[in-house]
Amino acid sequence: MRWTLKPKPEASKVKALKEALNVDEIVATLLLQRGIETYEAAKTFFRPSLDDLHDPFLMKDMAQAVDRIELALRNNENILVYGDYDVDGTTAVALMSSYLRTLSDRIATYIPDRYDEGYGISCKGIDFAHDNDFSLIIALDCGIKAIDKIKYAKEKGIDFIICDHHRPGDVIPKAVAILDPKREDCSYPFKELCGCGVGFKLVTALATKRGQDLEDLVQYLDLVATAIGADIVPIIDENRALAYFGLQVINTNPRPGMKAIIAEVKKEELSIIDVVFIIAPRINAAGRMKHGNHAVTLLIETDFNLAAQYALDIDQFNTDRREADKRITEEALVQIEKNGEQEAFTTIVYDENWHKGVIGIVASRLTETYYRPTLVFTKSGDKLAASARSVKGFDIYNALEACSDCIEQFGGHKYAAGLTLLPENYLKFKEKFETVVKETIDPKLLTPELRVDLEIDLNQIDTKLFRIIRQFAPFGPGNMTPVFMTQNVKDTGWGKCVGEDKTHLRFTATQSFDTKIVCIGFGLGDKMDLIANQKPFSAVYTIDENHWNGNTTLQLKIKDIKP
Incomplete structure (x- = not known):
């Protein structure tokens, strides 16, 4: 080092x-x-004080989002709360649906199947909404690049509100409202909210219009703090206040689902590090090993005895996840050694039998071992899917963008991303990605700092x-x-x-x-x-x-x- x-x-x-x-x-x-x-x-x-939080209406499209939800509530429309299957997405869905259910009984949730539908908004999810008379979908932690999907929904008479924090592409979807502080035309003063954080800003705006104040919303901050820790966003500015008060809720009055998880691990007081390594992996394990719905069900449950049973199931998912993670990491290390690629500028491995739900964790493990920008591929339907992880100081999103001619779809952040490509493009992509990284990375970044x-x-x-x-x-x-x-x-x-x-x-x-x-x-x-x-x-x-x-x-x- x-x-x-x-x-x-x-x-x-x-x-x-x-x-x-x-x-x-x-x-x-x-x-x-x-x-x-x-x-x-x-x-x-x-x-930290809740007064440190910024006015949610400073976010581009916030007024339009609130007006559309208020219209839906007045007209007794069915609202579908849709989110990604990871911790950020499932906590955001739990938060938004829990709050909206205090205002309406026409609220349902939808988490896409990681293996059948993949990341983000899916046609299957939109079809589900159409078949069940949902006229408004609120998408959380996804959607900023779903241009065709939003168009498809509009053709079926379904409006979308998007709450995302990922980097937009050159064109953004034609939704009713797009809440994303990373939009170039958004002047919101803090750009580093997680997806659940953006959802919380929308809830705050709705509550403000209804005469509620932030004290009425503190009960939701256990979810926000968990997402902040799990999504590794900077704990500065309002993220610090949200995490600070969220931890207080986790340690003094957590929702039954959180309480049940904590009871399983038998730890008295949790820090944000404990949230990252104890709570988050269990919530994540549902989407990785079974279905993200299990995580949402646990997090919105109000009966502790039921929550305790759900927590036991999720703990088993986490055990299965650990075993798969260990086995695949060992196989990946053997593959790297066998191919003699330890000296390359990147680490790229592939096996069609690897569990898609744990390749992100394996990518992180390999990055720790070889300290190179890393991609772990597996088969996903008729395509290959990969999780990408980077080393400190190197923007892997930009590197993937430079290889976009080989990629079907990609998205993410500076240090973590996901992508899909056609099997026939794998070797071409592998070669090009190695070249891009070799030509753009500062060699000192390949030694841990x-x-x-x-x-x-x-x-x-x-x-x-x-x-x-x-x-x-x-x-x-x-x-x-x-x-x-x-x-x-x-x-x-x-x-x-x-x-x-x-x-x-x-x-x-x-x-x-x-x-x-x-x-x-x-x-x-x-x-x-x-x-x-x-x-x-x-x-x-x-x-x-x-x-x-x-x-x-x-x-x-x-x-x-x-x-």
């Missing part, structure tokens, strides 16, 4: 903020690195510093857990490899001071030689707590070690 030390803010700014907030230099520096320069900005950061906020000494670490850093949460893109570096560290002599397979490293670090602090390096067992015999080394780490036998002590979570 290459270590990159972030630039230090101007000394005068550090001094001013330190005095304004009455904090030490470390805290002032960390805040400035996050763009927080004043007392007011720090107050907003440490004490470890960004370090600040170099400090061990004796600067205490419970007060940790207590303040903990208040920086919720952590995520745009506000990562502070990472520190310390040089000339030594093990006290009792360092050892731990864990069932001895792959982790545990030692007590000391410097040229009296300070001693326990360290744990997960997956760093192969670094044991670097700390043996009290050799000096440098370490990069985060500060954490260790709970053992009723005692709580500080510990360092080591991310990397160098001589």
Whole structure:
């Protein structure tokens, strides 16, 4: 890994903020690195408020969306809430349908089948709406590129409202309203909402027109926080406020479905990281292994006993997902080794028997292993489908756009995307994608970067510093857990490899001071030689707590070690 030390803010700014907030230099520096320069900005950061949320009517087409829904409610129209099958989509459908059902009993939900219909709005979904007399569809976390599908729906007398956050193409669909902060003609001040977040803005606008305020909508924020964590959007600006209050709901008064999931994993207080690794995979597993409807059913259920049964089913889906993920990852690694492609600028693998529901996870695993822009293909009907994942700093969406002549359909973000292509174009695409990446990527991006906020000494670490850093949460893109570096560290002599397979490293670090602090390096067992015999080394780490036998002590979570 290459270590990159972030630039230090101007000394005068550090001094001013330190005095304004009455904090030490470390805290002032960390805040400035996050763009927080004043007392007011720090107050907003440490004490998020629902007042920080932007007016939903600043979003292009919001007034038209609200007017069309109000018309549907007045005329007793049937409304179909339609969403993608991943966490962002299913939480958005659960949120929108739950709210609309407080206003009408003519609300239904629809999640496309991942294998039969694929991603986004489908003709089958539109036919379902037509056959069941739905005159309005609200699409969430999808639709921004569904030009032909919206046209098809219009021919059948069905109106569409699209709530999306993916990048639009050159042309957008002719829907009644398209809510997408990434539209070039949308002046909404925050562009990084997730799909569920865009749905929440529409609910907020509807509620405002009805004389409700944000306090009436807090109950839905457990869904929004889950989507924010799962979709890896920046936890800054209003995403921070939404995640902050959503976590409070998750930990104090979650909806029965969330409560049932948490009961299964038996964890008392969840952070956004726990949401990402505990709640989100279970919700996702429904769409990956069975059908996204199972996730929506769980999330809208009001009876806890029923929700608990649904949570058990979803937990089994997640177990099946883990097994498939492990097996396919192993097969993909064998394929790469066999083909001798480890030195290529990209990682592209294909097997027609791989489970379409887990190829995105496998792509992430391969990216971690080889640190290359990665695509994992499988057979999907008469086409090939792929999940794409990128390395930090490289826009895989743009790279796919450069290969669009080989692709049938694609969409996504800078770091994650999906696509389909015809089998006869696979080799042509593979060759072209490798060429595009080779010609456009900065070679240094092919080595994982470890960004370090600040170099400090061990004796600067205490419970007060940790207590303040903990208040920086919720952590995520745009506000990562502070990472520190310390040089000339030594093990006290009792360092050892731990864990069932001895792959982790545990030692007590000391410097040229009296300070001693326990360290744990997960997956760093192969670094044991670097700390043996009290050799000096440098370490990069985060500060954490260790709970053992009723005692709580500080510990360092080591991310990397160098001589």
